[in-house]
Amino acid sequence: MTTSILPSDSDLAGLRLGEHRNTADAVDALTNAAETSTNQATEKWRHRFLALDPSERESLVMNIVLNDSSPQAARLEENLTLTFRYAITPGQEAVFYDLLRGWWTGIAVRLLDRSLESVTGNDLIVQISDIVDQLRTDTLPIDPAVLEPFSESSTGPYRSRRFVQQLSWIALDNTRLWKAIRDYHRSFTQRSFWLRHQLLSETELDRFAFQLHDEWEQIFDTRVYEMTRDGRIDVEAVGQEIFTMIAHESRAKLRDRFEAPWFNRGMFHALADGEVGEQIGWHPEFVSKLEEILSDVAS
Known part of the structure; x- marks a missing residue:
């Protein structure tokens, strides 16, 4: 994951998430880089990559996904608000973002401590619907901070x-x-x-x-x-x-x-x-x- 933009003519462009992945060019490019690079910091890992047989290299690269053009941290709120703009009542952008971020923080902790195996797109859809419901006039949302442990x-x-x-x-x-x-x-x-x-x-x-x-x-x-x-x-x-x-x-x-x-x-x-x-x-x-x-x- 990177905030940089990968050129469309890069040999690694085929590793982007999408329907037109092309790992063959990426395998060739990574093999060439491993053979010609003189970077001491990556030397150990380049040798291990070259020690793999061709089918193992291909299998490894097929599991690599490059997510370029990721939003910068300073623009995260802006990007999320834009993504979910149709679900947000005008004037409630800040509270919507706080509630979504609070939910995701809890999910991230559970993913890291292995108490949650995975999170799906449907989980996100359900959470968005729940936040929208909490922001209706006959109820009020729970601040994610309230859910944090208090001993x-x-x-x-x-x-x-x-x-x-x-x-x-x-x-x-x-x-x-x-x-x-x-x-x-x-x-x-x-x-x-x-x-x-x-x-x-x-x-x-x-x-x-x-x-x-x-x-x-x-x-x-x-x-x-x-x-x-x-x-x-x-x-x-x-x-x-x-x-x-x-x-x-x-x-x-x-x-x-x-x-x-x-x-x-x-x-x-x-x-x-x-x-x-x-x-x-x-x-x-x-x-x-x-x-x-x-x-x-x-x-």
Whole structure:
């Protein structure tokens, strides 16, 4: 593969991918080059090529495909956009390219680690159709970065955040804690992707945050009332119950066909962080606890 252009009268032109391959001239040209070249770097390989019998040389060259005139890296986006222009809605070229590149990056890794044997043209067609579907107005695309692994070792930068403090107040176990951080990270990454590509407005996000707050409020008020009625003093356990219920029972949708439970869970943590919409929490006394933190900061 090369960005250079192979002259049409070159003896190697017959190695291009196509219906009119001519390997005979290429075998003769490569044999001549192997016999006459004085390049020391290729000497070992030229000798090995010449040691093959004629049928072996022909078989080897028949399996060589020259792909010249490949696009330069700086023009890759332009060339891909041109190739798939009929599938792309005007104004969505950048996000289409990001989604296609993200898919291909994952495919390339799987091909390299041998977890995927091959990729076909039909695989590409299916992926293009999927991207087009994700960009319709009743749903939203998943940022390829969200699909990248996120382990407990990646949670360090988030440990001092307010939503993590809120989870510590209900004594959430470590496994659920770091996975909650993962939900927040994925949600934040996804929101940034949509806003960057102008697929979502801040107003629409605010309306969604309002729906989530309403869901939380119904569950929180009910559980705190029941705790008071029953004389329970295990406030941490009640907080965990609230946290678990809201994670499992949230039905709010950002778009009609966009369903991603991890996004809703991550958005609840954004609300608990005071990042979007009205403040929420899990501990029955989270309001007074937050006021204590704010007063300590002020003093």
